[in-house]
Amino acid sequence: MKIALNIRRAAMDLLARREHACHELASKLSRKFSPFIESDDCPLSSDQFHDLIVEQIQRLTEENLQSDERFVESFINGRKTQGKGPLRIRQELEQRRVSSELIEAYLDESDEQWQELARQVYQRKYGSADAVAYQEKSKRLRFMQYRGFSLGIIFSLINE
Structure with a gap:
């Protein structure tokens, strides 16, 4: 046909x-x-x-x-390159109606690489300057949350 x-x-x-x-x-x-x-x-x-x-x-x-598997793997790698965290990547995959089992299989949120990626994103945006004021800390926290990193990772970066 x-x-x-x-x-x-x-x-x-x-x-x-x-x-x-x-x-x-x-x-x-x-x-x-x-x-x-x-x-x-x-x-x-x-x-x-x-x-x-x-x-x-x-x-x-x-x-x-x-292949949905290849799509998920490629998508995750691309978003990591953009400096996106696991929570944001998960949300974007769910919006694309990828099965939660497949997301779980390829997206390990407890992996140490997310800590390192968050550190790189944070350093690129803010350098080594410490956030002294409450407003500045809040601003940095919101930025990192928007990028998709967990609060635990964000607090460890801000309080370093």
Whole structure:
């Protein structure tokens, strides 16, 4: 079927650029093909078209061209590079509807590397200057919380 082939090609184009989670890929494909679905030229109903998208994604997963595991690993590494902490990364993965089991498997919040990453982010932003005033400490705490680091890590940095 020509429609299935077009869906597969579009999915492979997206996957060639970067890894995608299943749900993310399905929503992008739905958006891409929504004008076609709504037109009179489409022989399929909206539900049939969605089923066809899901079927093509399952095929790509079986062929190991799409992998939620690779997506999670790549996503975590990219966010670490940006200086994001484990809480922020977890939230972003949950927004992308990645399973909590997969998040738990790849995101170890107790790992010592988060302490070191937080130290690097903190030093890059504030240098070695100590926060003396309460307002300044609060500002630094909010910044590090926004970045996704736990309060325990943040307090240890601020009180060093």
